[in-house]
Amino acid sequence: MVVRFRLPSGLEIFGLPTENFYSNDWDLGPTWNYAVMADTPFLVDTGRYGQGNQLLKIMDTAGIKSSDLEFVLITHGHEDHDGGLAELVDMTSLKVKAHGIYDLLIRQYPDMAPADYKRHFPAKCWHCFMPESFYTANCLGYHRMLQHLEVAAVGSGDRLCPDIVTRHLPGHSPDSLAVILGEEAVIVGDILLPQITPWPTCLEMYEKIAGVIGPMFPEPSEILGLHRYLNSLKYLRRLGTEHPDMQVFPAHRFYYGGCWNIIDLTQRIDELIEHHVQRCSDIVDIVSKGHGKALEIVQRHFDPSLLKGPGKHMAINEILSHCELLLKWGDLKETGSRHYETSGTRRFETLIPDLD
Numbered sequence: 001m002v003v004r005f006r007l008p009s010g011l012e013i014f015g016l017p018t019e020n021f022y023s024n025d026w027d028l029g030p031t032w033n034y035a036v037m038a039d040t041p042f043l044v045d046t047g048r049y050g051q052g053n054q055l056l057k058i059m060d061t062a063g064i065k066s067s068d069l070e071f072v073l074i075t076h077g078h079e080d081h082d083g084g085l086a087e088l089v090d091m092t093s094l095k096v097k098a099h100g101i102y103d104l105l106i107r108q109y110p111d112m113a114p115a116d117y118k119r120h121f122p123a124k125c126w127h128c129f130m131p132e133s134f135y136t137a138n139c140l141g142y143h144r145m146l147q148h149l150e151v152a153a154v155g156s157g158d159r160l161c162p163d164i165v166t167r168h169l170p171g172h173s174p175d176s177l178a179v180i181l182g183e184e185a186v187i188v189g190d191i192l193l194p195q196i197t198p199w200p201t202c203l204e205m206y207e208k209i210a211g212v213i214g215p216m217f218p219e220p221s222e223i224l225g226l227h228r229y230l231n232s233l234k235y236l237r238r239l240g241t242e243h244p245d246m247q248v249f250p251a252h253r254f255y256y257g258g259c260w261n262i263i264d265l266t267q268r269i270d271e272l273i274e275h276h277v278q279r280c281s282d283i284v285d286i287v288s289k290g291h292g293k294a295l296e297i298v299q300r301h302f303d304p305s306l307l308k309g310p311g312k313h314m315a316i317n318e319i320l321s322h323c324e325l326l327l328k329w330g331d332l333k334e335t336g337s338r339h340y341e342t343s344g345t346r347r348f349e350t351l352i353p354d355l356d
Helices: 052-061 084-094 100-105 130-140 139-147 207-211 224-243 267-290 292-299 311-328
Strands: 003-008 013-020 021-023 032-035 042-044 072-073 095-099 151-154 157-160 164-168 177-181 185-189 246-248 330-335 340-341
Touching: 013 052, 032 246, 052 084, 072 084, 095 100, 095 330, 100 151, 100 207, 130 139, 157 224, 164 340, 185 224, 224 267, 224 311, 267 292, 267 330, 267 340, 292 340, 311 330, 311 340
Parallel strands: 042 072, 072 095, 095 151, 185 246
Antiparallel strands: 003 013, 013 032, 032 042, 157 164, 164 177, 177 185, 330 340
16 A cells, blocks of 8 residues: 655655565564655665565555656665665666665675675675575575665765755664654654564674774774664654654554554653663573573573574574673673673663663
8 A cells, every 4th residue: 555644844755565575474564665755855765675666666656756756765774675776776767875884785895705605795794694595595686786776875964855864873773774854753764663673783793894884983882782772762762752743654564453553752762672671681580590692591582483494593683782782781791602691780770771
């Protein structure tokens, strides 16, 4: 379906959901792409690989021609957001804008790859846990198409229109952007979602991409990790406090299960903050009982149904991101690679809620 939203100012935003089905065990709902019909009209995101042409058909249903738009903005470089980008650009010649990190990470650097079989992976996939056979079957065409894109870099505070600005809010992805539409609305990509909790990156990812990203961001915590993600959430919470009626346009679960999931910025972020406090608490409790290996924590914390296929690796990433923060604040001690013991403190209980 196509949904048209009209803000109090008269600004129209078209919600353009594209198919995003992976399996019965992992259903995020469609990717919501948005056409913002401002003085300088633009598109936000393009759905999964193979959805570029489909997105154009959906736009046509809404009466939107590609010639009506000035550019497409990518909120972050995950395949369900930029997978359709190269196909769409080839068919329309639309210009592309994204954070500068995005442009760096979609490129190949064969001499800097962490393993020989990843020589032709883009830098953003050097940390991927999937085997080479999966990459060859599912990702090769997508990444080859991205190599030829020209990307104009945008960052925090860049104006897309007089009243529309971008904000770099990393943590879920190092290149995550939000689009702030005056005092009326914000397009958040995967930074903030209803019903489900976006996963945070791990600081250890930086080791693999430091050669690419280091000159721009020499400090890993500027763009990666749970602490950085929580700070990004707190920025959005302040935005919601200043503008309580601000409408939120997420990339997934906006409409799901037969109903709309409307987000209250402050309320939803408070829920997410509490979620991460509770997850840290669960990890400390599990480790205190002698289960200090990351995999042991995963197996005791998550329901087995969530650990099928790639779910296991995603769960490990989730636990490691929290362990990194607990190590930083001294609530855990590392006794070996991905092996932890408790220190007797629970600083996270006050430090997470009190983050600025």
